[in-house]
Amino acid sequence: MKYNFVCLNCNKTIKPNPNISTCPEPNCEGAFEIVYTNTNTKSPQETLIPLSNISNLTYLGQGNTPIVRLNTLSDNFGINNIYAKLEYMNPTGSFKDRGSAMMISALSEFGINEIVEDSSGNAGASISAYSAYSKIKSHIFVPENAPKNKVSQIQLYGSIVHKIPGPRDNSTIAAIKYSEENSIPYSSHNLSPFFIEGTKSFGHEIIKHFNNKQPDHILFPIGNGSLLIGSYKAYDEIKKINPDIKIPKHHGIQTESISPIIEIFSNNNWYPEQAKSTIANGIAILNPPRKYQSVNVIKKTNGQGIKVSDESILKWQKELARKDGIFAEITSAAVLSGLDKLVKQKIILPDENVLLPITGFGLKDPPKDLFN
Numbered sequence: 044m045k046y047n048f049v050c051l052n053c054n055k056t057i058k059p060n061p062n063i064s065t066c067p068e069p070n071c072e073g074a075f076e077i078v079y080t081n082t083n084t085k086s087p088q089e090t091l092i093p094l095s096n097i098s099n100l101t102y103l104g105q106g107n108t109p110i111v112r113l114n115t116l117s118d119n120f121g122i123n124n125i126y127a128k129l130e131y132m133n134p135t136g137s138f139k140d141r142g143s144a145m146m147i148s149a150l151s152e153f154g155i156n157e158i159v160e161d162s163s164g165n166a167g168a169s170i171s172a173y174s175a176y177s178k179i180k181s182h183i184f185v186p187e188n189a190p191k192n193k194v195s196q197i198q199l200y201g202s203i204v205h206k207i208p209g210p211r212d213n214s215t216i217a218a219i220k221y222s223e224e225n226s227i228p229y230s231s232h233n234l235s236p237f238f239i240e241g242t243k244s245f246g247h248e249i250i251k252h253f254n255n256k257q258p259d260h261i262l263f264p265i266g267n268g269s270l271l272i273g274s275y276k277a278y279d280e281i282k283k284i285n286p287d288i289k290i291p292k293h294h295g296i297q298t299e300s301i302s303p304i305i306e307i308f309s310n311n312n313w314y315p316e317q318a319k320s321t322i323a324n325g326i327a328i329l330n331p332p333r334k335y336q337s338v339n340v341i342k343k344t345n346g347q348g349i350k351v352s353d354e355s356i357l358k359w360q361k362e363l364a365r366k367d368g369i370f371a372e373i374t375s376a377a378v379l380s381g382l383d384k385l386v387k388q389k390i391i392l393p394d395e396n397v398l399l400p401i402t403g404f405g406l407k408d409p410p411k412d413l414f415n
């Protein structure tokens with residue numbers, strides 16, 4: 044389907060260009076969103092994609108992840124149904140494969156054969172896997188102190204890993220510099236509008252699975268909000284065909300240590316200098332490029348922005364494993380902490396249905412005492 048890049052900051056529209064990662068207008072640097080020139084379709088999941096044909100989508104087994112009912116936790120919370128969508132069943136163990144598959148496929152259509160990306164975690168591994176499959180050479184910039192097992196996964200797929208000293212942002216700066224000096228596209232999963240088009244499949248699968256009884260609430264751990272935004276876009280696309288479909292409240296969860304999106308939602312100021320360390324490294328993003336887009340989704344769906352503590356995340360990671368047999372990555376377990384708060388605040392009610400994406404597998408970032 045034909046589409047343009049539209050700047051989220053200033054609305055400037057440009058032709059799709061894999062070599063441009065942010066808006067070129069002076070002092071803008073906004074992230075782009077893909078807007079299709081014709082949205083009149085009966086099958087958005089197959090046609091509203093930035094590819095000439097759905098058959099060009101690189102497939103390593105991503106998507107169609109299982110949905111299971113959390114029997115014990117539904118009882119314990121006194122909630123009608125709590126469902127978990129097991130995103131860690133994706134090929135590299137996290138939901139990022141949805142975004143990487145679409146991004147790498149779109150770049151392949153443009154004839155790109157080398158990319159630069161910065162990621163310390165699941166996105167880096169995912170992009171490495173899809174790059175390997177698509178014969179794209181990838182340079183992944185990671186902080187020197189990034190979790191060793193995550194960096195090992197990136198290296199295993201054959202990506203060239205550049206280890207950068209200092210805070211996380213130094214990796215971004217170094218990646219952009221390397222991209223410019225070597226004329227290799229900077230393909231950041233946080234900035235790429237193709238990546239978001241891939242995460243839409245999460246929403247389309249939920250819509251299909253629940254048919255005429257959609258969940259009342261979906262809770263997302265948000266760093267940059269790519270799963271939250273993709274999910275909403277899917278519902279928005281389907282609503283144009285089926286105006287009766289009920290869009291679940293999309294709630295965003297961040298940690299008390301790093302909460303730029305929740306503070307915008309709550310009309311508070313927040314500066315990266317206020318950040319503290321957190322165990323939930325998958326959502327520890329100080330200045331997410333899609334922060335305002337994420338807040339818009341939360342507000343449009345009447346969702347809430349919730350901050351949770353590291354202690355609570357660790358507690359719920361264990362509870363989820365012991366009560367319902369699911370080993371979530373620490374970052375993913377933040378949705379249980381958020382659920383606990385929303386139930387106590389009576390924002391989630393006993394007769395309602397809740398869906399929790401379990402975004403990453405527990406062994407990706409195991410608790411420190413696990414192997415002792």
Ligand SMILES: [Zn+2]
Nearest residue numbers: 050053066071
């Ligand atoms: Zn702009």
